[in-house]
Amino acid sequence: MKITVRAWRQAGPELPGEMTEYTVDGITPDMSFLEMLDVLNESLIVKGEEPIAFDHDCREGICGMCGVVINGRAHGPEQTTACQLHMRSFSDGDVIDVEPWRAKAFPVIKDLVVDRSAFDRIIQSGGYISVPTGSAPDAHATPVPKAAADSAFENATCIGCGACVAACPNGSAMLFTAAKVTHLNLLPQGQPERRSRVLNMVSAMDAEDFGGCTNTGECVSSCPKGIPLDSIATLNREYLSALRSQ
Ligand code: SF4
Ligand code: FES
Secondary structure: OOOEEEEEEEEOOOOOOEEEEEEEEEOOOOOOOOHHHHHHHHHHHHHOOOOOOOOOOOOOOOOOOOEEEEOEEEOOOOOOOOOOOOOOOOOOEEEEEEEEEOOOOOOOOEEEEEHEEEHHHHHHHHOOOOOOOOOOOOOOOOOHHHHHHHHHHHHHHOOOOOOOHHHHHOEEEEHHHHHHHHHHOOOOOOOOHHHHHHHHHHHHHHOOEOOOOOOOHHHHHHHOOOOOOOOHHHHHHHHHHHHOOO
8 A cells, every 4th residue: 555644743842843744655454553654754764854753652552652643533533542553444545644632731742742641640649549459369359249340340441542632622531530530439449539539630630731521422432442421420420429528
């Protein structure tokens, strides 16, 4: 396949950026989107040009690092991460636009790399349980109702990629925060800090440059892990309940 890539180039946070066009040849349908960027970067290095900076780590849909907007959609045409998106989703001759996450809370560092440390600060404010770890307990030592275990697990699959924020017209982080709060607040181990967790995490979220949630649902349709909109309802219930108990 021979494709045209129009990539956002921005040398630094305070510098202006622009879309720059490149032709990439020799792409196979089995390559991942990141491997296509590798091929493009190798050709730029050979020509003595600066390669395109993009974030990545695991390349298997786990770390959440590889977020980019592809043809106007967070992570591109499939509901998966950019590292798990394959070039078979495109056709020979396609023109593909690649941009960084567009959200005030995720400022561009360079090219396609953004600063997602706002998510870290939300986690630091309450996305944990405080228990002595010791040795691993027996699996059945703390019974958990099946429905709670299933929902906690579903929410625990959030990889912190930020696609929900990038897709949201308000730049809201509600789905991410909801996944983290719901995961821990449903489990017995999460009960001692249940109220302080939701109050602190919502407060930390509000202190960043995220927008408010207006239930558009764009977050859910772009989430590579299928975190459900119900989690936002759970977050709102947990928040109101914690406020009332103060
Ligand atoms: S909720 Fe989904 S889209 Fe948002 S950070 Fe978690 S995995 Fe990514
Ligand atoms: S590189 Fe880890 S999720 Fe894509």
